[in-house]
Amino acid sequence: MTVAEELTIDELYEEFEELADWDERCDYLIDLGFNLPQLPDDVRTDENKVHGCQSNVWLVAEMKPTEPPTLEFIANSDAIIVNGLIAVLTALFSHQTPERVLEIDAQEVFGRLGLERHLSPQRRNGLYSMVDRVRQLAVEAAARST
Amino acid sequence: MSNSTPQRTFDVEAIRRDFPILQKPLPKGLPVTYLDNGASAQKPQCVIDKESEVYENYYANAYRGVYRFGALVDEQLEGAREKARHLIGAKHVEEVIFTAGSTMSLNMVASGWGRRHLQPSDEILLNEMEHHANLVPWQQIAAQTRAVCRFIPLTADGRLDMTRLDEVLTSKTKVLTVTGMSNVLGTINPVKELAARAHAAGAIIVVDGAQSVPHLVTDVADADIDFLAFSGHKLYGPSGVGILYGKQALLAETDPLLTGGHMIDRVYRDRSTWAASPAKFEAGTGPIAQAIALGTAIDYVSGIGFDAMHAHERQLAAHAHQRLNEFRGMRIYGPSLEHKGAIISFAIDGAHPEDLAQLLDRRGVFVRHGHHCTMPLHDLLGVSATVRASFGVYNTLADVDALIEALEFALGRLRLA
Numbered sequence: 001m002t003v004a005e006e007l008t009i010d011e012l013y014e015e016f017e018e019l020a021d022w023d024e025r026c027d028y029l030i031d032l033g034f035n036l037p038q039l040p041d042d043v044r045t046d047e048n049k050v051h052g053c054q055s056n057v058w059l060v061a062e063m064k065p066t067e068p069p070t071l072e073f074i075a076n077s078d079a080i081i082v083n084g085l086i087a088v089l090t091a092l093f094s095h096q097t098p099e100r101v102l103e104i105d106a107q108e109v110f111g112r113l114g115l116e117r118h119l120s121p122q123r124r125n126g127l128y129s130m131v132d133r134v135r136q137l138a139v140e141a142a143a144r145s146t
Numbered sequence: 147m148s149n150s151t152p153q154r155t156f157d158v159e160a161i162r163r164d165f166p167i168l169q170k171p172l173p174k175g176l177p178v179t180y181l182d183n184g185a186s187a188q189k190p191q192c193v194i195d196k197e198s199e200v201y202e203n204y205y206a207n208a209y210r211g212v213y214r215f216g217a218l219v220d221e222q223l224e225g226a227r228e229k230a231r232h233l234i235g236a237k238h239v240e241e242v243i244f245t246a247g248s249t250m251s252l253n254m255v256a257s258g259w260g261r262r263h264l265q266p267s268d269e270i271l272l273n274e275m276e277h278h279a280n281l282v283p284w285q286q287i288a289a290q291t292r293a294v295c296r297f298i299p300l301t302a303d304g305r306l307d308m309t310r311l312d313e314v315l316t317s318k319t320k321v322l323t324v325t326g327m328s329n330v331l332g333t334i335n336p337v338k339e340l341a342a343r344a345h346a347a348g349a350i351i352v353v354d355g356a357q358s359v360p361h362l363v364t365d366v367a368d369a370d371i372d373f374l375a376f377s378g379h380k381l382y383g384p385s386g387v388g389i390l391y392g393k394q395a396l397l398a399e400t401d402p403l404l405t406g407g408h409m410i411d412r413v414y415r416d417r418s419t420w421a422a423s424p425a426k427f428e429a430g431t432g433p434i435a436q437a438i439a440l441g442t443a444i445d446y447v448s449g450i451g452f453d454a455m456h457a458h459e460r461q462l463a464a465h466a467h468q469r470l471n472e473f474r475g476m477r478i479y480g481p482s483l484e485h486k487g488a489i490i491s492f493a494i495d496g497a498h499p500e501d502l503a504q505l506l507d508r509r510g511v512f513v514r515h516g517h518h519c520t521m522p523l524h525d526l527l528g529v530s531a532t533v534r535a536s537f538g539v540y541n542t543l544a545d546v547d548a549l550i551e552a553l554e555f556a557l558g559r560l561r562l563a
Binding site for chain 1: 498500501504505508515516530531559560561
């Protein structure tokens with residue numbers, strides 16, 4: 001089982017291709033969710049909360065001193081399936097430059113993974129609220145580095 | 147005045163067969179275990195057919211046309227209104243108003259009666275188990291009139307603390323508004339007693355009957371209720387229609403929320419006068435086919451009998467309580483069975499309600515999760531979300547067992563078994 005923080009989006013595409021239906025995708029998301037690193041309590045603040053999600057979701061970004069600098073996103077929810085979606089999100093957006101983050105078409109990726117189809121409108125809203133926050137943090141990071 | 151004379155013995159399998167949506171298996175052949183009746187109820191074929199009958203045979207606008215279709219629609223609509231009157235034990239059919247639903251009805255009272263009668267420092271008596279529809283409109287009116295909202299304390303087991311009513315029901319109280327049955331805790335509130343206490347204090351009583359009217363005998367004359375709201379869609383009727391009941395004298399002192407066509411007596415260039423109730427509160431074109439089909443839904447449940455329905459639902463609730471309590475870390479919110487209807491909200495240690503609901507769906511078990519439009523209650527309970535199973539006339543003991551099996555499946559997936 002690939003640890004979530006090492007998981008790449010290409011690996012996810014491979015894994016999801018093997019998954020026949022929502023039942024299997026859901027089980028896989030749960031596995032991903034269980035492997036998601038926990039956010040420390042002091043980071044679970046109102047400021048870091050993503051609004052528009054049914055469960056509680058906290059999301060923070062850290063600029064890593066790579067060459068060029070890249071963003072690492074860390075997020076947690078109190079719901080396991082949402083943690084699985086967060087793992088997908090993290091694989092998609094982490095370890096990219098802020099500019100690259102803003103170029104990524106999340107909807108296209110979720111479509112390819114077959115997640116768009118299976119998520120209820122409420123859950124999709126939550127997911128895209130997280131994407132919006134990721135993009136907002138990338139904008140702020142890009143502004144800080146110029 | 148009793149609505150509870152069954153015309154046949156209670157046969158849940160026969161009842162189930164009346165509901166087409168419950169006959170169709172889900173993908174992968176799973177049966178439907180619909181346990182979200184607190185949110186809305188399924189419709190029997192006769193109700194679906196009635197709505198179609200209107201559209202296929204005599205649909206026209208109501209109270210407008212003297213032609214054949216218009217006359218038939220009026221007759222059907224007034225017939226449905228009389229059925230609603232009889233259902234709730236109202237004295238006069240003019241006291242029964244068709245609205246868009248409970249939320250609309252409660253807004254009509256808060257705004258139409260509240261704005262006229264509430265003065266600064268007057269008190270509106272609420273409580274923390276109320277649904278947002280019976281909280282938010284009163285907050286708004288309080289802000290507009292500078293009245294004050296106060297709250298009847300709840301007991302630890304989720305009932306109104308009647309021993310402390312005197313602390314909050316005072317000579318300043320002008321409105322006591324209360325749910326007939328909590329949509330989360332299932333608590334059945336003593337509305338007749340509350341009405342007596344409210345009147346003694348010089349206040350009116352408003353009852354949110356959204357959960358209680360479909361599941362308990364309602365008698366507004368006997369309980370001396372001033373205003374009652376309920377929804378058609380929770381009573382196995384169509385969505386988009388509900389009822390506001392108000393005592394005639396009070397409706398005469400209530401302003402309409404919506405104005406326009408049909409609700410007027412005379413319109414001049416600069417002013418208008420109103421028609422009498424119920425027309426006064428039915429501006430525009432209402433949900434005609436839906437209101438007519440609501441009459442059919444009322445006939446349907448009356449045919450089954452409320453005593454029989456309630457006894458059946460009590461049995462389901464008892465079985466559900468017993469089986470749910472077999473789970474480690476299970477917490478059922480609300481009072482013991484004798485104080486509640488068949489609404490069971492619960493949490494399991496370590497399992498998020500959203501995960502549970504999602505996994506239960508995979509087993510064809512449909513429950514609600516979240517705060518169920520009762521954020522103050524969930525704040526009081528100290529939880530952000532719960533899972534709610536709410537039962538209706540077509541649910542069976544097998545449905546309860548299906549819920550339990552699905553929970554076992556879910557907890558297995560969540561590594562909590």
